[in-house]
Amino acid sequence: MSFVSRTFALGLFAAALTAPLATQAQSTVVLTGKISGKTADSVAVSVREHPLDPKEQLTYAAVNDKGEFRLAMKVNGPTKADLVYGDDVAGLWLEPGTNMDVRFKGDDLATSVKFKGKGAQANTYLADFDERFVENDGFQVLPDNISLYEAPFVSFLDYRRKEEMKFLKDVQEDQTVSPAFRNYVKAEVDYSYANDRLTFQDLREQVVATEGRLKMSPTYYDFLNDASLINNEAALQNENYQEFLLNYVHYAATAAGHKKGDPEFYRVCYNMAKEKLQGPARPVVMGRVLQESFRFGHVKQSAAMLDDFRASVDKSNQFYPVLKADFDAHKDFAIGSPAPDFRLVSAKGDTVSLQDFRGKLVYLNFWRTTSGLSLRDLPYAQELAKKFNGQNIAFVNIALDDNEPAWKQLVVSKKLAGTHLRAPGGQRGTVAKAYMLQEVPAYFLIAEDGTFLNTKPKRLSSRAAMDEIKESFGKAATYTSAQPAPGKN
Known part of the structure; x- marks a missing residue:
């Protein structure tokens, strides 16, 4: 990890803080250099233009057959940046007027980079600090x-x-x-x-x-x-x-x-x-x-x-x-936003919607019979369902399976506790898209009023899941009551 990325790198952090973005005077920085053992056709400098926006601006330069490049870019004042070559990164300190010769090995940018010219001394210090303190586990x-x-x-x-x-x-x-x-x-x-x-x-x-x-x-x-x-x-x-x-x-x-x-x-x-x-x-x-x-x-x-x-x-x-x-x-x-409703057929053959559970805490588990991680969590789901039996919570399990017979056979043969539903279309189906599912298993805690309480609760297999569920009963009401105007603690 390089000096520039030791923490949350902000690129033009200082410039963004010291003057409005649109009115800052810009000045050119020039980097020329040569790469020994070229492994990629371009080199880039990455900066972040806004301290609250994660998007980075990349300025590219072509690397010729001799490994040579020339890169020119504008900066709004003293700027932390990344020199990027392939998958390797090294820290840069850029200021208006910086004009450096930069040389490094194509397969080892971070530890081989050397600087000459205007701005070289500061960048040499960065590289030295990185080697002495950041890359040193001690x-x-x-x-x-x-x-x-x-x-x-x-x-x-x-x-x-x-x-x-x-x-x-x-x-x-x-x-x-x-x-x-x-x-x-x-x-x-x-x-x-x-x-x-x-x-x-x-x-x-x-x-x-x-x-x-x-x-x-x-x-x-x-x-x-x-x-x-x-x-x-x-x-x-x-x-x-x-x-x-x-x-x-x-x-x-x-x-x-x-x-x-x-x-x-x-x-x-x-x-x-x-x-x-x-x-x-x-x-x-x-x-x-x-x-x-x-x-x-x-x-x-x-x-x-x-x-x-x-x-x-x-x-x-x-x-x-x-x-x-x-x-x-x-x-x-976000917490407090309404969870998308659904109407799905259960393993018992009846139609069930999220609205049917209004007034209850809902632990929603998206899974698939062909997912090893999902199957590993099933015993924990059964254990939690038994421990909270008779309390104001519903364990709703939605399978993203195209094979209905295989899903139903597993639910019935294992006598799985809770409500079991199947969402047609799997991860490409309407329900999966509504919940923006990228993988399974995926879990959601939905409050008694049908709003999201936690979009990433503890997994069913986690020891902390039981405590988290206990603390979630009635929590939506506490959020509703904790809404004084900003400025009051």
């Missing part, structure tokens, strides 16, 4: 050190930062690189440390399944009291800074007693970002929270927050169009 947060307890984990982070600071000293004293680049590298060191320390407790809980959540010492999170760490315009060009701010808002909401999965979680995060953050990073992080809400929050809360964002935060309309398109792309399957 400096990465991996399961082995995530499993540590607090004191040894902090010692690991302190040692890594000490070594990175030695590298940073050389960069800070080198006047041939720009202040923007020096700020970028300093932020890389500062916010990789802050991010890893901030997320350690959550990561450890996921990795170490044999222990409960680690209780941290009273002073563990004191580093967050540094106001300059939160609002730091000098770090705007570094993607780790934005990721840290998003994690910081999550932490602040959790510390205030709101858990992920609670109906009001993303609304609280949105309001905390609005209140605690300043400057150009504020709308970006609020936008990131909105994008999380579009995927995991309630559709009505998301719509209300989006309206508030447009009216009170993004008056220049720099971010709203991207966010509105993202909301529209996810709203049909």
Whole structure:
């Protein structure tokens, strides 16, 4: 993994934050070079033009028979980018006026790339940092050190930062690189440390399944009291800074007693970002929270927050169009959106619709008799159906089978519990398309009012499935009641 893609790479992140997109002055960057052992006919530079839009802009250049290329592109200021050749990627730092000779081996771009010319020194630092710290597992947060307890984990982070600071000293004293680049590298060191320390407790809980959540010492999170760490315009060009701010808002909401999965979680995060953050990073992080809400929050809360964002935060309309398109792309399957109805024939021969289960929690399981993973989950489905027998939940299983006799024989011979239906046409059929199924098994939790409660619940075979179902009874009503206007926690 290259330095540029160490976290959520944003390409033109800084430029997008420091001026409206449409009015930024552009300047040309030129890369010429030669590839030893050509393996592809083109080379490209990839940048992200908008900090909230995942789409990347690729600028291509042809590679001739000698392995030579020339690539020219416009940039809106200091820019993080990717140099892409085949499946290999290396980080780039580009600024107006950059004019470099770039050379590398065709089968080993990342570790063989060399730079000469204007901008070469900064890019050489990037490559060196990548080799010393990013590609070196000894400096990465991996399961082995995530499993540590607090004191040894902090010692690991302190040692890594000490070594990175030695590298940073050389960069800070080198006047041939720009202040923007020096700020970028300093932020890389500062916010990789802050991010890893901030997320350690959550990561450890996921990795170490044999222990409960680690209780941290009273002073563990004191580093967050540094106001300059939160609002730091000098770090705007570094993607780790934005990721840290998003994690910081999550932490602040959790510390205030709101858990992920609670109906009001993303609304609280949105309001905390609005209140605690300043400057150009504020709308970006609020936008990131909105994008999380579009995927995991309630559709009505998301719509209300989006309206508030447009009216009170993004008056220049720099971010709203991207966010509105993202909301529209996810709203049909968001929590609170109505689940598509269906009318299908059951294994018993009667016609059943989703509406028949209105008033009950519905665990919807799409499967197929020829799917090994689906068949493996069947015993767990039976066990769950028995454990929740007599409670206000229906286990509805829809088979995407064209072979009706084989499906019916399996259901009857195995005496499968729950309601069993078959959707004609399989994954090309109307029901599969309505639920946008890409594979089976696929699961959905549908609330008592017929709206989506969870489009990716725990699998039937998961130990956590039972707890998740228990917590889902009546949850739609709590979402409905947790709808105060944005701005109120």
